[in-house]
Amino acid sequence: MNENMIYKRLTEVLKLISADFNTQKRSLPDFVHVPDEIALNFDEIYIFVNSLYDKKFIDIEHLNKLKEINSNFNKMDSNKKLWNLNSLKTSSEWQDLRETASKLLYSLKVQQTSPDLFWINYKKVQDS
Numbered sequence: 284m285n286e287n288m289i290y291k292r293l294t295e296v297l298k299l300i301s302a303d304f305n306t307q308k309r310s311l312p313d314f315v316h317v318p319d320e321i322a323l324n325f326d327e328i329y330i331f332v333n334s335l336y337d338k339k340f341i342d343i344e345h346l347n348k349l350k351e352i353n354s355n356f357n358k359m360d361s362n363k364k365l366w367n368l369n370s371l372k373t374s375s376e377w378q379d380l381r382e383t384a385s386k387l388l389y390s391l392k393v394q395q396t397s398p399d400l401f402w403i404n405y406k407k408v409q410d411s
Contacts, residue, residue: 288402289331290340293349294391296324298398300352301384304372310398312405318371322356324400329353341391348387355380 299310299321311320329349336346359365359376371377388395 284331286335286338286340289328290335292402293328293332293335294388294393295398295400296328297384297388297391297393298395299324299400301381301388301395302398303381304368306397307371308368310400312407314407315405316366317368318366318377321371322359324403325352325356345387345390348383348390352380352383352387355383 299307302310307321308317311317329352332341332346332349335341336343341349355376362376364370365374365376385395
């Protein structure tokens, strides 16, 4: 995957993280666990951020903010009470993530719009 595509995906995932609860829920299929899916989408793109930095798509401040988001997700991981829809909607931890992602988008000069997860194709598996 080239850096242009990685950068585009990163900004769309940041839009997902920074979005209000209703937009987050609406952006993902009904059959997924929304908080997990948000974190997984970030995790899948986070592995490429050093490459984006090396290729000058992002600067050191951006990289540090992305590391902060990753660190916050890691801290949240140990608290099972944060991984439900009510916590996604009301907890200070999720709100802090929204604010950090929103500020990062602003710093990247990316307009906050509804996320477009164009590269993901969700399929519901039928129970057997």
